[in-house]
Amino acid sequence: MKEKKKKISISFLKIGAILFILIGIFIILIPEINNMLYNKDVTKIENTFFEKIKEIEKKEENQSEESELEKLYNELKKQNENLYINKQKDLVDPFSYEQPTIDLGKYGLEGNIIGFINIPKINIEIPILLGANESNLKKGSVHLTQTSYPIGGKNTNSVIAAHRGWSKSKMFREIQKLEIGDEIYIKNFREILTYKVNEIKIINPTDVDQLLIQEGRDLITLITCHPYRVNTKRYVVYCERI
Numbered sequence: 001m002k003e004k005k006k007k008i009s010i011s012f013l014k015i016g017a018i019l020f021i022l023i024g025i026f027i028i029l030i031p032e033i034n035n036m037l038y039n040k041d042v043t044k045i046e047n048t049f050f051e052k053i054k055e056i057e058k059k060e061e062n063q064s065e066e067s068e069l070e071k072l073y074n075e076l077k078k079q080n081e082n083l084y085i086n087k088q089k090d091l092v093d094p095f096s097y098e099q100p101t102i103d104l105g106k107y108g109l110e111g112n113i114i115g116f117i118n119i120p121k122i123n124i125e126i127p128i129l130l131g132a133n134e135s136n137l138k139k140g141s142v143h144l145t146q147t148s149y150p151i152g153g154k155n156t157n158s159v160i161a162a163h164r165g166w167s168k169s170k171m172f173r174e175i176q177k178l179e180i181g182d183e184i185y186i187k188n189f190r191e192i193l194t195y196k197v198n199e200i201k202i203i204n205p206t207d208v209d210q211l212l213i214q215e216g217r218d219l220i221t222l223i224t225c226h227p228y229r230v231n232t233k234r235y236v237v238y239c240e241r242i
Contacts, residue, residue, distance in 0.1 A: 127139060142162070152218055160220060181196055184239050
């Protein structure tokens with residue numbers, strides 16, 4: 001009888017140990033599972049975004065007047081030129097500009113999405129939303145108002161921010177893996193722009209001058225909190241158009 005009880009006790013211990021291991025594995029895998037689900041949602045959003053662009057282009061292909069997408073591009077180009085001419089005089093704290101200065105819905109684009117950023121080195125592709133508010137930061141990366149819009153062009157520096165990862169996606173969590181020469185791609189409503197990493201810095205949150213347009217250059221600047229989970233500094237990656 002004692003031997004039987006001993007065997008039953010050992011069996012329960014084995015079952016408990018196996019369950020404990022399985023629960024541990026599941027907890028470890030939760031972030032990866034959430035990231036997979038987020039990526040699946042992003043793929044749907046991206047497909048919808050570019051289908052909408054095709055729909056707009058097809059609808060207007062036989063019209064002689066300027067298309068809505070060309071109007072949008074020209075408006076953003078104009079705003080970028082004004083930012084350069086005015087030396088971004090209104091840029092005090094880029095994260096204080098929570099609302100965009102342009103309504104994409106007016107031009108047929110939905111969801112406040114202007115495009116997508118693809119970074120092969122860290123295996124991410126996430127939407128770029130206008131306005132650095134918390135709601136947008138939960139959906140993807142954000143364009144910081146009072147910096148150039150991500151359409152490329154001389155004398156532009158589009159600053160794109162994202163969380164250093166959160167419960168549903170890693171976003172910019174692995175940004176420190178980027179090295180000089182790594183490529184990133186901006187897929188906007190008009191074209192795909194290719195940039196290469198050419199400088200990496202760690203700055204203070206108040207160092208706004210580090211985010212300004214640089215004469216004669218076409219830049220994308222990635223910014224996120226640093227160190228991971230501490231957030232007292234900013235990790236900045238400068239990328240130049242090629």
